[in-house]
Amino acid sequence: MEGTDLALKQSMDTKTHVRVIYRFVMTGREELTHYVYGGLYLVEKFSKEKLREDKHISTFHLRRLSGQPSINIQELVEKKMAEPSNGTFTVDISAGLEKIPISAINSISNEAQATFFYISHIQYLGKYQLDPPSGCDCVGPCSDSQKCACVMKNGGKIPFRKTGGLIEEKPLIYECGPSCKCPPTCRNRVGQHGISFRLQVFKTTSMGLGVRSLDFIPTGRFVCEYIGELLDNEDAQERDNDEYLFLIGNNYYDVSRWDNLQKTIPSLRNGPGEEEENFFAVDALKCGNLARFINHSCTPNLFTQNVLYDHDNKGMPHIMLFVCEDIQPLEPLAYDYNYTIDGVHDSEGNIKKKRCLCGSVERSGWLY
Numbered sequence: 001m002e003g004t005d006l007a008l009k010q011s012m013d014t015k016t017h018v019r020v021i022y023r024f025v026m027t028g029r030e031e032l033t034h035y036v037y038g039g040l041y042l043v044e045k046f047s048k049e050k051l052r053e054d055k056h057i058s059t060f061h062l063r064r065l066s067g068q069p070s071i072n073i074q075e076l077v078e079k080k081m082a083e084p085s086n087g088t089f090t091v092d093i094s095a096g097l098e099k100i101p102i103s104a105i106n107s108i109s110n111e112a113q114a115t116f117f118y119i120s121h122i123q124y125l126g127k128y129q130l131d132p133p134s135g136c137d138c139v140g141p142c143s144d145s146q147k148c149a150c151v152m153k154n155g156g157k158i159p160f161r162k163t164g165g166l167i168e169e170k171p172l173i174y175e176c177g178p179s180c181k182c183p184p185t186c187r188n189r190v191g192q193h194g195i196s197f198r199l200q201v202f203k204t205t206s207m208g209l210g211v212r213s214l215d216f217i218p219t220g221r222f223v224c225e226y227i228g229e230l231l232d233n234e235d236a237q238e239r240d241n242d243e244y245l246f247l248i249g250n251n252y253y254d255v256s257r258w259d260n261l262q263k264t265i266p267s268l269r270n271g272p273g274e275e276e277e278n279f280f281a282v283d284a285l286k287c288g289n290l291a292r293f294i295n296h297s298c299t300p301n302l303f304t305q306n307v308l309y310d311h312d313n314k315g316m317p318h319i320m321l322f323v324c325e326d327i328q329p330l331e332p333l334a335y336d337y338n339y340t341i342d343g344v345h346d347s348e349g350n351i352k353k354k355r356c357l358c359g360s361v362e363r364s365g366w367l368y
């Protein structure tokens with residue numbers, strides 16, 4: 001057996017008592033089964049004796065994808081460690097709220113899953129007035145050539161490719177929404193359709209829980225929204241939570257970030273004006289979706305994009321995560337939290353510091 005080769009070619013074979021958990025191929029959409037060894041894969045049922053007796057033993061050809069750690073299969077067999085002694089697996093932490101199940105695996109310890117309420121839509125506190133969105137009158141799917149009101153708001157071009165990928169990051173994107181006459185299949189509706197790739201929460205070795213993809217996800221594709229309770233600055237301060245609070249202002253009000261874009265296409269300066277700078281945050285401490293588990297990286301594979309579709313309040317856009325670099329199966333997802341060093345304080349105003357453990361060479365060493 002080629003020990004450095006980790007993509008199992010074969011799936012369930014009842015005769016040999018060997019079951020392959022993943023096929024590590026980019027197009028693989030094999031059913032996820034329950035045991036994963038070392039956070040990667042392995043056999044569901046593996047009887048050493050029977051394997052020896054059985055003439056129909058299947059041989060695996062193992063092929064490792066770039067970045068996957070190696071596993072010594074021979075050692076596992078010798079130590080009778082074919083089944084993990086520790087670990088928990090949850091088939092769907094969203095309990096059916098997402099279109100596809102969000103599994104969670106802890107192959108490091110038997111620690112219980114984090115306790116929070118899984119929700120799949122932003123919760124707006126009653127005190128915030130949401131302006132109803134203005135929609136387009138397009139008959140059929142919107143296109144760049146039509147005089148579509150939403151296309152105009154996006155600077156004259158639908159921001160998504162036909163394949164669904166976002167063309168480029170912008171201060172704000174207007175998707176078509178419930179006030180538009182175009183159908184749900186319109187190309188200008190992406191993030192609102194929710195998760196479409198298989199994502200998994202997993203226990204990391206140093207950063208608590210994280211999220212990885214079980215599928216290959218190409219650059220530009222939508223991954224998920226950061227969901228939680230929407231709070232204004234004042235309410236956010238009162239919640240003692242800097243772990244799961246996404247400050248909307250972090251990548252939005254920084255006009256210098258969009259300078260080049262604004263010079264080339266002035267109509268794209270469609271972020272909030274100064275008078276609208278009432279900062280908002282999405283708090284996912286008590287309730288949220290899987291995005292609350294996505295860790296920070298100084299070399300991220302995701303970026304956050306502000307999107308409006310179901311209301312017109314520029315100060316509280318949806319925070320949608322898109323891919324900025326092709327994601328391979330089992331690769332952890334990460335975005336840049338955009339903290340400023342010495343910019344995080346405790347309730348007494350003292351500077352808080354936290355080491356960054358993302359491991360990127362370019363890292364500053366500090367998360368904040």
Ligand SMILES: C[S@@+](CC[C@H](N)C(=O)[O-])C[C@H]1O[C@@H](n2cnc3c(N)ncnc32)[C@H](O)[C@@H]1O
Pocket residue numbers: 114207208209210242243244291292293294295296297355356357358367
């Ligand atoms: C939004 S949560 C991410 C999920 C978290 N790992 C968990 O177990 O729930 C943010 C927290 O994760 C940890 N974290 C995320 N990225 C990190 C990094 N690059 N280095 C160190 N800690 C990180 C920090 O404790 C941070 O406050």
